[in-house]
Amino acid sequence: MSALTAHRERPTKEKIGVFVCHCGRNIATTVDTKRVVEEILKHPAVVHAEDYDYVCSSPGQELIEKAIKEKRLTGFIVAACSPSLHETTFREVAERTGLNPYKCEIANIREQDSWVHEDKEKATEKAIKLTKSAVEKVIRNEELEPIKVGLYKKALVIGGGIAGIRAALDIADAGFPVVLVEKGSTIGGHMAKLAETFPTLDCASCILTPLMSAVAHHSNIRLLTLSEIMDVEGYLGNFHVRIKKNPRYVDPEKCNLCNDCVDICPVTVSSEFDEGLSLRKAIYIPFPQAVPSSYLIDLDACLGMNPITCGKCAEPDICGPEAVNFDDQTEIIEEDIGVIVVATGYELYNPENIGEYGADKYLDVITSLQFERLLSPSGPAVGIPKRPSDEKIPKRIAFIHCVGSRDERHQPYCSHICCTYSAKHALLFKELVPDADIYSFYIDIRAVGKNYEDFIRRVQEEAGVHYIRGKVSRIYEQDGKVKIFGVDTLLNKRIEIEVDMAVLALSMVPAHGIEDLASKMRIQIDGSGFLQELHPKLHPVESATSGIFLAGAAQSPKDIQDTVAQASAAASKALGILTQEKISHIPTVATVDTDLCSGCRLCISVCPYGAIKLIDEKAEVKEVLCEGCGACVSTCPSDAISLRNHTDEQVSSMLKALVGEI
Amino acid sequence: MNELAERVKEISDQNVYSCYLCGNCSAGCMFTDEMDTLPHQVIALVQMEDKDALEKNTSWICASCFVCSVRCPRGLDVAAIMEALREIKIRERGFRKIDLRKIKDIEKLPQIAITAAAQKFTW
Amino acid sequence: MDIGFEPRIIAFLCQWCGYQGADMAGTSRLKYPPSIVSIQVPCSGRIETKQVLEALSKSDGVLIAGCHTPNDCHYVSGNFKCLKRVTLLKKFLKQVGINPARIRLEWISATEGRKFARVAREFTNEIKELGPFDFNGKSSQEIKAKQDSKLRLKEMGGKENE
Numbered sequence: 012m013s014a015l016t017a018h019r020e021r022p023t024k025e026k027i028g029v030f031v032c033h034c035g036r037n038i039a040t041t042v043d044t045k046r047v048v049e050e051i052l053k054h055p056a057v058v059h060a061e062d063y064d065y066v067c068s069s070p071g072q073e074l075i076e077k078a079i080k081e082k083r084l085t086g087f088i089v090a091a092c093s094p095s096l097h098e099t100t101f102r103e104v105a106e107r108t109g110l111n112p113y114k115c116e117i118a119n120i121r122e123q124d125s126w127v128h129e130d131k132e133k134a135t136e137k138a139i140k141l142t143k144s145a146v147e148k149v150i151r152n153e154e155l156e157p158i159k160v161g162l163y164k165k166a167l168v169i170g171g172g173i174a175g176i177r178a179a180l181d182i183a184d185a186g187f188p189v190v191l192v193e194k195g196s197t198i199g200g201h202m203a204k205l206a207e208t209f210p211t212l213d214c215a216s217c218i219l220t221p222l223m224s225a226v227a228h229h230s231n232i233r234l235l236t237l238s239e240i241m242d243v244e245g246y247l248g249n250f251h252v253r254i255k256k257n258p259r260y261v262d263p264e265k266c267n268l269c270n271d272c273v274d275i276c277p278v279t280v281s282s283e284f285d286e287g288l289s290l291r292k293a294i295y296i297p298f299p300q301a302v303p304s305s306y307l308i309d310l311d312a313c314l315g316m317n318p319i320t321c322g323k324c325a326e327p328d329i330c331g332p333e334a335v336n337f338d339d340q341t342e343i344i345e346e347d348i349g350v351i352v353v354a355t356g357y358e359l360y361n362p363e364n365i366g367e368y369g370a371d372k373y374l375d376v377i378t379s380l381q382f383e384r385l386l387s388p389s390g391p392a393v394g395i396p397k398r399p400s401d402e403k404i405p406k407r408i409a410f411i412h413c414v415g416s417r418d419e420r421h422q423p424y425c426s427h428i429c430c431t432y433s434a435k436h437a438l439l440f441k442e443l444v445p446d447a448d449i450y451s452f453y454i455d456i457r458a459v460g461k462n463y464e465d466f467i468r469r470v471q472e473e474a475g476v477h478y479i480r481g482k483v484s485r486i487y488e489q490d491g492k493v494k495i496f497g498v499d500t501l502l503n504k505r506i507e508i509e510v511d512m513a514v515l516a517l518s519m520v521p522a523h524g525i526e527d528l529a530s531k532m533r534i535q536i537d538g539s540g541f542l543q544e545l546h547p548k549l550h551p552v553e554s555a556t557s558g559i560f561l562a563g564a565a566q567s568p569k570d571i572q573d574t575v576a577q578a579s580a581a582a583s584k585a586l587g588i589l590t591q592e593k594i595s596h597i598p599t600v601a602t603v604d605t606d607l608c609s610g611c612r613l614c615i616s617v618c619p620y621g622a623i624k625l626i627d628e629k630a631e632v633k634e635v636l637c638e639g640c641g642a643c644v645s646t647c648p649s650d651a652i653s654l655r656n657h658t659d660e661q662v663s664s665m666l667k668a669l670v671g672e673i
Numbered sequence: 674m675n676e677l678a679e680r681v682k683e684i685s686d687q688n689v690y691s692c693y694l695c696g697n698c699s700a701g702c703m704f705t706d707e708m709d710t711l712p713h714q715v716i717a718l719v720q721m722e723d724k725d726a727l728e729k730n731t732s733w734i735c736a737s738c739f740v741c742s743v744r745c746p747r748g749l750d751v752a753a754i755m756e757a758l759r760e761i762k763i764r765e766r767g768f769r770k771i772d773l774r775k776i777k778d779i780e781k782l783p784q785i786a787i788t789a790a791a792q793k794f795t796w
Numbered sequence: 797m798d799i800g801f802e803p804r805i806i807a808f809l810c811q812w813c814g815y816q817g818a819d820m821a822g823t824s825r826l827k828y829p830p831s832i833v834s835i836q837v838p839c840s841g842r843i844e845t846k847q848v849l850e851a852l853s854k855s856d857g858v859l860i861a862g863c864h865t866p867n868d869c870h871y872v873s874g875n876f877k878c879l880k881r882v883t884l885l886k887k888f889l890k891q892v893g894i895n896p897a898r899i900r901l902e903w904i905s906a907t908e909g910r911k912f913a914r915v916a917r918e919f920t921n922e923i924k925e926l927g928p929f930d931f932n933g934k935s936s937q938e939i940k941a942k943q944d945s946k947l948r949l950k951e952m953g954g955k956e957n958e
Binding site (some may be wrong): 599657 | 821
Binding site for chain 1 (some may be wrong): 693694695696697698699700701702705706710711713714740744745746747748
């Protein structure tokens with residue numbers, strides 16, 4: 012009883028109206044709405060209550076507006092369906108009538124009462140309790156306005172593969188400046204290495220290089236190659252990013268691609284672009300169409316500027332334009348950024364981890380990307396694949412699917428593209444070597460994508476590939492032949508065959524360093540190491556941190572089509588933010604009572620958004636970062652933090668109302 | 674889960690339904706020439722609760738070399754499943770205990786059968 | 797055994813999963829006893845031990861429903877924070893002689909209306925069997941123990957999070 016008296020004594024200036032909806036018969040059959048009205052009027056803060064057929068209808072909304080004006084209501088409750096349906100509707104009514112939208116609350120007496128109960132007496136009692144608890148909440152609700160902040164109208168795209176290129180171009184074409192950061196010396200990513208692309212067999216360079224050169228010449232794009240993200244601070248619209256730009260030692264502005272430096276350079280190392288199948292010099296250009304269009308020096312391989320050892324490339328008679336600059340320094344670039352697109356791509360799983368396939372021991376067991384280079388007209392084999400051991404054209408070749416994919420010991424997921432690209436490899440190889448015998452060891456053919464099934468069919472019919480269903484257990488080399496231990500699970504026969512070369516369709520794994528980058532940006536990584544999207548279906552390009560979007564194989568293994576689609580989606584999401592003048596953020600955030608805060612930092616450790624900082628030994632919530640989850644509130648040992656419009660006091664009084672104490 | 678698979682799980686702690694029949698166990702097995710049925714097929718039989726799985730000679734030819742267990746992409750201990758099948762068969766016979774001295778022509782029996790019988794039935 | 801006792805159960809439902817699951821039970825017209833009244837919270841990680849105790853002091857049982865572990869939580873890891881807290885609270889309840897079964901934690905997604913209705917029915921029956929709960933009548937010592945340990949629980953809760 013004490014609670015009741017205490018409550019009666021509480022002076023309240025609040026004048027609350029309650030509108031009980033019949034929802035036709037949906038509520039009225041099981042809930043006695045008239046009684047709810049009668050009972051709720053006994054609440055000291057309630058000055059008006061009525062029931063109506065459909066409160067959400069126009070006449071229903073007019074009832075509310077009329078009551079607000081006539082009774083000078085300070086807030087109101089609609090006892091009706093779930094807040095997920097009409098909370099917005101009624102809060103708009105509040106706003107129209109000059110009330111703060113947060114002075115409207117919904118009592119859910121349909122989904123959580125009339126629809127799930129049959130006893131009218133009890134359902135009515137429950138409706139009264141739910142409505143009272145909503146009243147208790149609304150009288151303690153603060154009037155809140157969405158938090159508005161300005162933003163930098165500039166985007167950062169991390170990763171210069173096809174995903175990053177597409178996203179950067181989309182944003183730049185829409186008229187916003189973009190900073191494109193690429194770790195390597197050129198943009199283009201893995202796609203630049205590919206020969207032809209499924210299912211249409213477009214030549215990869217032909218469709219990619221125009222985009223690369225568009226990036227190079229776009230007035231809105233600032234391209235930073237050989238660059239890495241050092242740290243990211245701030246929040247949606249107001250990120251501050253520091254980028255480390257490593258020296259190239261050749262000035263791209265001056266370099267005229269004469270190739271004289273390469274001819275004179277005495278150092279040869281294996282070429283990353285050709286996946287180790289060819290050699291390059293210490294001063295080199297990864298491939299002729301590289302962007303930026305310039306040579307660079309690999310300082311690890313270079314003998315150095317010391318005239319006694321080398322420095323030949325820098326001599327004026329070699330480099331006429333004097334582009335070679337050994338004094339080039341690492342630069343730290345700072346940028347203020349509004350939105351970020353992360354498109355860091357993938358790499359192939361390290362075949363050395365799969366000992367039984369022997370890719371680290373046997374020259375003729377190669378990776379799918381190596382084979383891609385062998386097929387490429389500009390690759391190390393100049394178009395007709397030759398096996399690495401003796402440079403002969405292989406006549407029998409085996410493609411091994413699911414190498415490292417769908418395998419608990421390696422990567423449990425399906426890498427999505429290997430079935431189709433292995434089919435493409437088979438077809439391209441058959442065109443180049445018509446008398447070849449091709450074996451393809453698969454577990455399941457997963458060619459999911461527009462026109463992919465047709466493509467597989469074409470490969471089966473045209474290339475005459477022997478598709479063998481069964482995982483390969485072991486590969487080794489004997490007498491210059493690659494021996495494969497497999498099984499045909501459809502014929503139930505074990506198979507041992509000898510081929511000239513085996514190609515491993517290795518699984519796609521996230522690019523090296525992604526964990527580090529993700530933790531710098533406070534975005535999540537999923538169980539397989541890929542970037543975690545906010546929701547697999549409804550928010551597939553958003554990260555959990557607002558303002559950071561995901562594109563391409565960094566989020567999950569995907570083919571070029573899906574990558575480009577996702578990149579454009581990420582770009583359009585980014586543009587949705589960049590085109591706004593101010594960003595609004597939910598105002599129901601955590602606040603700190605600095606008098607109570609002991610500076611213990613527990614809240615900092617539990618905040619998933621890094622929204623809390625210690626300033627003068629007191630916690631301070633950066634409101635635009637706070638998503639209002641309340642983790643800090645429940646953790647604070649001093650009760651110094653509270654969540655706006657979900658305070659301990661509100662919960663406590665709602666509890667009282669729910670058990671009939673009010 | 675079917676009863677046979679249940680018993681296999683009880684003995685070996687391996688869920689045969691994890692198997693997606695890729696055939697890696699059969700591909701790597703050195704003894705398939707002697708087997709009337711390949712290891713992955715036996716697992717398929719267990720998945721379908723086909724008691725034939727117990728009548729195949731596969732589990733008796735298995736030498737427990739563990740190549741299959743090591744390479745299984747679903748992390749199944751295939752050798753343990755084979756052992757479980759041997760166990761089920763032996764227990765079916767109703768033996769509580771096997772006195773190895775009483776087995777005739779013991780040298781002609783597959784070693785794996787003797788091991789299975791001796792290990793689990795001398796409690 | 798139905799002794800005509802209608803239990804009072806308070807449900808803390810997170811706004812993304814538990815509450816939506818309860819709504820789904822309604823949309824699917826699944827029936828459960830009216831003994832359950834719900835309170836919407838932003839996240840199961842927002843629920844404090846003291847709030848659960850306060851709810852329990854006014855009712856016969858407390859149901860908490862959040863998003864499925866490990867990845868469903870809208871706020872990354874609130875469900876784990878709740879799990880830790882509830883596990884600890886149950887241990888504490890046991891020590892002070894209160895049946896920990898009066899508190900139930902469930903992961904119920906927005907689509908699991910059926911699960912919500914089932915849990916609501918099951919839990920009501922369980923509480924019916926346990927009988928009415930008189931927090932205040934039991935002994936003032938218990939209440940004191942509760943208040944003393946409230947601080948300690950927080951401390952421990954803090955430690956786990958470090």
